[in-house]
Amino acid sequence: MVGLLHQTLSGLATGGVYASLALALVMVHRSTHHLNFAQGEMATFSTYIALMLIQAGLPYWVAFALTVVIAFALGVAVERLLMQRMARASPLAVVGVVIGLLLLFNGLSGWLFGFTIKQFPSPFEGNGGGGAFGGMVSDHEVGMTAVTIAVLIAMSLFFRMTKLGLAMRAAALNPESSRLLGIRVGATLAAGWGVAAGLGAIAGMMVAPIVFLDPNMMAGVLLYAFAGALLGGIDNPAGAVAGGFAVGVIENLGGAYLVGTELKLTLALVIIATVLVVRPAGLFGHVTVRRV
Amino acid sequence: MSALLEVRGLRAGYGAGEVLHGIDFTVAPGGVTALLGANGAGKTTTLRAVCGLLRRAGEIRFDGARIEAAATEDIARRGVAHVPEGRGTFLELSVAENLRLGAYMRRDRGVAADIARVLDHFPQLAPRLRQQAGTLSGGEQQMLAIARALLARPRLLLLDEPSFGLAPLVVQQIFAILRAIRAESGIGILLVEQDASLALALADQACILDAGRIALAGPAATVGRDEQVRRVYLGY
Ligand SMILES: Nc1ncnc2c1ncn2[C@@H]1O[C@H](COP(=O)(O)OP(=O)(O)O)[C@@H](O)[C@H]1O
Numbered sequence A: 001m002v003g004l005l006h007q008t009l010s011g012l013a014t015g016g017v018y019a020s021l022a023l024a025l026v027m028v029h030r031s032t033h034h035l036n037f038a039q040g041e042m043a044t045f046s047t048y049i050a051l052m053l054i055q056a057g058l059p060y061w062v063a064f065a066l067t068v069v070i071a072f073a074l075g076v077a078v079e080r081l082l083m084q085r086m087a088r089a090s091p092l093a094v095v096g097v098v099i100g101l102l103l104l105f106n107g108l109s110g111w112l113f114g115f116t117i118k119q120f121p122s123p124f125e126g127n128g129g130g131g132a133f134g135g136m137v138s139d140h141e142v143g144m145t146a147v148t149i150a151v152l153i154a155m156s157l158f159f160r161m162t163k164l165g166l167a168m169r170a171a172a173l174n175p176e177s178s179r180l181l182g183i184r185v186g187a188t189l190a191a192g193w194g195v196a197a198g199l200g201a202i203a204g205m206m207v208a209p210i211v212f213l214d215p216n217m218m219a220g221v222l223l224y225a226f227a228g229a230l231l232g233g234i235d236n237p238a239g240a241v242a243g244g245f246a247v248g249v250i251e252n253l254g255g256a257y258l259v260g261t262e263l264k265l266t267l268a269l270v271i272i273a274t275v276l277v278v279r280p281a282g283l284f285g286h287v288t289v290r291r292v
Numbered sequence B: 001m002s003a004l005l006e007v008r009g010l011r012a013g014y015g016a017g018e019v020l021h022g023i024d025f026t027v028a029p030g031g032v033t034a035l036l037g038a039n040g041a042g043k044t045t046t047l048r049a050v051c052g053l054l055r056r057a058g059e060i061r062f063d064g065a066r067i068e069a070a071a072t073e074d075i076a077r078r079g080v081a082h083v084p085e086g087r088g089t090f091l092e093l094s095v096a097e098n099l100r101l102g103a104y105m106r107r108d109r110g111v112a113a114d115i116a117r118v119l120d121h122f123p124q125l126a127p128r129l130r131q132q133a134g135t136l137s138g139g140e141q142q143m144l145a146i147a148r149a150l151l152a153r154p155r156l157l158l159l160d161e162p163s164f165g166l167a168p169l170v171v172q173q174i175f176a177i178l179r180a181i182r183a184e185s186g187i188g189i190l191l192v193e194q195d196a197s198l199a200l201a202l203a204d205q206a207c208i209l210d211a212g213r214i215a216l217a218g219p220a221a222t223v224g225r226d227e228q229v230r231r232v233y234l235g236y
């Protein structure tokens, strides 16, 4: 029983990371109908930048904030310089470009920062906290859950309360109508890529202390995030977040009681395949009520 | 007085096919120009060309400035609001969010007051602010689309068949609102409409579009009296 609770809690902690990355995937997909398979590698690259800043002597949270800003700029640059040109390309060509981007960032990470596994600091460890729930979850797991939940709440407020957030949703739903209202749709797409990359960077910095940093760090995480996004509905932000948390728990419980840690990643593939076959719109699939 | 919108030799089309073969018309400041014609004549194409939603050539002046090469969002920012065919509603967003989007370009503090004002015009929308726009009836959606356009505080309003698919009573209500808007705000209106008698009653100028050319233009009253126009284009 205690073990079950332990596995569930730590599943929720990593689930927050999947949820953040799933939200990033959904944001890009909703507005451009592209699946950014490079989202994970961009996050890894950003995490290396964070490590570099920390090693240069910046306090953790300053490096954290700076990394998010840099990741945002990186996302905007990728959209403006590359993806914008792919707006009218065939889906296959887009997949090709995105895979190219994945390889590019993966190679760049290894080339610039080395291929060896590195430790990444946690801002939550070493405070003598001793974790929570009687030590069942570590300080870092508590902290990362708090950070991801705070980020997800901030995202929700941003999209519902701010003018830019509303414009980004509008542009994703109906670009032509948005332009008629004066919204610069191209700029909102770029901002969407930027915000997605920022979310990825946070996910990367939160997961790195657990899985260690190497150029392939996010490959597995992206797969889980993708499973979460599909589970919740690839065009449904709230659903994808819920899906990310669910996948985190399924992964941990499945790994502990069902298939063992070696086959955990297979669970993600099973979820992806099952959703695609049984319910392609996801559990909370995007349902629009409309009357004529 | 110089025109608010002046269109000269406008050509536009889709892909290789040209739909508008050089048309001329104007909308006076605070005036209403009706653009009439059979289905497929090119009315929607004209409005879309003015807004830069498709490739066009010729001369389009808004308030004296050339806009035929401008991007759609810049034309909107100059003060042209377009209620498109199909209404352009953000069906998945709430009614309130649709209205806020109408005021997206504005930096002033009067938006909340203006939302209250347009809700006076469209009282049906007030109790539905939190509802998903897709759940509104057709008439309510048309009202929402007009309200959204007005919130941009435009100087020119382009309306594409505001009566389309609506019950006669709702159409009457919408045209009553258009008359009120015209009287109180001084917005110029370019009105595309199937119901010619309704349109001619509101308009001061009218053009009949036939296969991408202006077949007849003049004061609305004159155009409405023309026997041949009645028979051939207006069907009454
Ligand atoms: N998206 C499009 N692609 C190609 N041709 C179009 C398109 N939309 C309209 N047309 C053609 O342009 C002509 C004018 O259409 P439209 O402007 O919609 O007419 P109206 O609004 O007067 O009914 C029609 O012959 C129509 O078939």
Ligand SMILES: [Mg+2]
Residues within 6 Å of the ligand: B043, B044, B045, B085
């Ligand atoms: Mg039409």
